[in-house]
Amino acid sequence: MSQTTERRVRQAAIELFATRGFHGTGIRDLAEAAGLSSATLYHYMGTKEDLLVSIMRGSLERLITAAQRVTSDASDPLDRISRLVALHVFTHASQQLETRVVDGEIRALSDARRPEIISLRDAYEALWQSAIDDGCTRGQLRPSSRRVARLALLEMCSGISRWYSPDGPFTLDDLARRYVEMALGLLGAADPLPELKLEPVQEVVAVVWGD
Numbered sequence: 001m002s003q004t005t006e007r008r009v010r011q012a013a014i015e016l017f018a019t020r021g022f023h024g025t026g027i028r029d030l031a032e033a034a035g036l037s038s039a040t041l042y043h044y045m046g047t048k049e050d051l052l053v054s055i056m057r058g059s060l061e062r063l064i065t066a067a068q069r070v071t072s073d074a075s076d077p078l079d080r081i082s083r084l085v086a087l088h089v090f091t092h093a094s095q096q097l098e099t100r101v102v103d104g105e106i107r108a109l110s111d112a113r114r115p116e117i118i119s120l121r122d123a124y125e126a127l128w129q130s131a132i133d134d135g136c137t138r139g140q141l142r143p144s145s146r147r148v149a150r151l152a153l154l155e156m157c158s159g160i161s162r163w164y165s166p167d168g169p170f171t172l173d174d175l176a177r178r179y180v181e182m183a184l185g186l187l188g189a190a191d192p193l194p195e196l197k198l199e200p201v202q203e204v205v206a207v208v209w210g211d
Helices: 003-020 027-034 038-045 048-071 077-094 096-104 114-137 146-162 172-186 199-208
Strands: none
Touching: 003 027, 003 048, 003 096, 027 038, 027 048, 048 077, 048 096, 048 114, 048 199, 077 096, 077 114, 077 146, 077 172, 077 199, 096 146, 114 146, 146 172
């Protein structure tokens, strides 16, 4: 299958899984949206679950790579958290359908396939937890519960994929800065707060998702 066809199939799956759900999307729906016969789709892409796993794996691997890059030169925990929040906001606003599939369809995976995706998700969240734990150890953060704080932050930032519009009253840069402010406030961050520079995060997003 050509790369063009692969991308067409992948995009069709993302759109359908995000809007109808995995279980609400049939192979015939996927084939029709991609402009292929059902037999051709099966031949090249395997099962419907194979396609879902591929989408989730690719999205989470890119997210992990981006998170590692944006935090690689940040020794200060508050700076790391700020960059992670901005990255999550940018990716969930620019890749709305894909991130909605990843965030919302893990429950649709079979018991045999779910561990791989959960492991990738946990690897990404571990970068957040490490920054939060480091900040608490240094006395810069004072959340009532470190684990609950991580979960709350990720849920808050992921929600932007459900409502963000580039035609809305706020620019994405404005939203990223507001989300960072709210995240540091939720964590009980102590002054002085780091200066947030969005350019390095935007550059990483452009490189990692530029293909």
